[in-house]
Amino acid sequence: KILGEGGENKNLIDKVCCGVGCCKLEALELDPKSKDHVPVVVPDNEAFRSLKLKLGPLSLDSKLTRTLELPDEIMSFVPLTDNSTTFQSTVQKHPPRFVTPHPPFEVFSAKVHHARELTKAGAEKRTYHFDLDVTDYPEESGTVDFVVGGAIGVCAPNPEEVVSEVFDLLGIPRFVRDKQVVLKTTGGRWPTIWGEEMPRELITTRRELLTWCSDLQSYPPSKPLFRVLAEYAHAPNEKKILQYLASAQGQAAFCDLRTGPHLTIPQILNAFPSSQPPLHRLISVLSTLMPRFYSLSQDPMISCQRDGSGCRRIIEMAVTVHETPNWRGGPRKGVGSGFMERVAQTAIAATNNGINPLTLDLRVPMFRGLMANPLAREFCMDGPMMLIGSGVGIAPFRGFVHRRLRSDNITNKVWVVQGIRDSLLDEIYSGDWGVQEDKIKTIVQSRGGQHEYVQDAVRHQADIVWFLLNALDGRIFVCGSAKGMGEGVERAIVDVVIDKGNLNGEEAWGFLEGKKKEGVYIAETW
Helix, strand or coil: CEECCCCCCCCEECCCCCCCCHHHCCCCCCCCCCCCCCECCCCCCHHHHHHCCCCCCCECCCCCCCCCCCCCCCEEEECCCCCCCCCCCCCCCCCCCCCECECCECCEEEEEEEEEECCCCCCCCCEEEEEEECCCCCCCCCCCCCCCCCEEEECCCCCHHHHHHHHHHHCCCHHHHCCEEEEEECCCCCCCECCCCCCEEEEEEHHHHHHHCECCCCCCCCHHHHHHHHHCECCHHHHHHHHHHCCCCCHHHHHHHHHCCCCCHHHHHHHCCCECCCHHHHHCCCCECCCEEEEECCCCCCCEEECCCCEEEEEEEEEECCEEECCCCCEEECHHHHHHHHHHHHHHHHHHCCCCHHHHCCEEEEEECCCCCHHHHHCCCCCCEEEEEEHHHHHHHHHHHHHHHCCCCCCCCEEEEEEECCCCCCCCCCCCCCCCHHHCEEEEECCCCCCCCHHHHHHHCHHHHHHHHHCCCCEEEEEECHHHHHHHHHHHHHHHHHHHHCCCHHHHHHHHHHHHHHCCEEEEEC
16 A cells, blocks of 8 residues: 655555455465374564464475575675775765765765754653754755755664674674675665666675665565575474465465564564575565655755854754564664664763763764655745644744745744644744744644644634635645544545535545645645
8 A cells, every 4th residue: 555645755655455365365274184284383482473473274294385486696795806995984874885875976974063852751752853064065966955845865774783683693703794895786776775777896894784785674574585584494394484474375474474563684583593594695685775854844045053163054854763662572763763863862962961962973874865845846935825744744844934934924824733742742843933933833732732633723724724725826735644644634624625615525525636736735744
């Protein structure tokens, strides 16, 4: 199931089952005449139990059909030659130079100028603000620049402890992990992200590839992964279960894994400890570690900090920490938000101890990303607009207000609807909009106050919404979660259209679709 509006939006895959039972068409059936059926012995460890696999009557003798073929070897490691050029690895701070998510430009190492937590202790989700120094960001051709409503891409590494655990589980000696080798690939873009599709020979280390190039915890497991693990599993019971997950008979169990609780590569390797595939075989069936995109939370044309020697160009952004349950207990943080929180906490701890964070030389690998996304593309300097955001989705609209304030009094021209859980805990950027906020902003609390959501505020402000939908230069911007907030705002606007426009439901939805195409209703949801 695809989430989002398409176009420039970043679509996400929602883990859902189609519901028609196709995964059970070739399920194993127990022969009622069989007297010697012995179910396969499952691995006795917490990681396997956390998978909650339903193996049915699977035994070591079960016949499996349409098992996935072993994937081809598409990469290999070879030793350096005497003529090879070595390099100084920056694996703990910056990705290798061949990682090019914004070709032909390299990833930029942005210095963290300042960081602070926007939410209060007790907030359900933690949100941090960052000031990043991009004074020395290289110029690009044309008029490309950081813009209001735009987003930057952050190349976040896998956590060091996760990488080390994978090395340990695969039995890779410590002296090998940082040894420089030649990586040979037969084709494709990996490990460059968005480089050309072609064979490559690159000098790198195994740690660089696991840290910056292979996603270890964001994607559901694939059948090629289980097939490779089956090939190298020494325990017969583990091999059979892994083969089952790569077969037609195991399709239902495989779908359960993909649509159930979040799984990670270390979790799967812990569940099947006898499988220790060579590293190049494992990473060949893993997804590429992709950049994470974050909206700018200010007007990048006016932000400037003086360090005594001149004006440094600063861009600002906000990041909310994404957490899911960990099979070992407690939360597992997202790759991007977890990395950014580690950076923020280091800077905050230094500040609390009287140390200037600038002396720590904290860095965020980033590049100028989506500067033509819907928010940036449709922002205008004049005309009335309503800005609707929940959680960290409100952040880019702070930049909208800052930019509009440069040229106009925005009272009765700009309306902000900010959805939060509790204003005492998680109202971000309170008092930081550069304007008397009660004149333009409505705070909607889902757990405090009136226990309402942003879609309720849309209905309460029906007259303004109807005016904006029909004004020659009116705009309604929406930013935040697609589920709940995004869908709820659309339904609320349809209700307004039905009431104010005297239309039926089908006509109202058609009216809204027309406003989307005209650029009157602009949503950036995830």
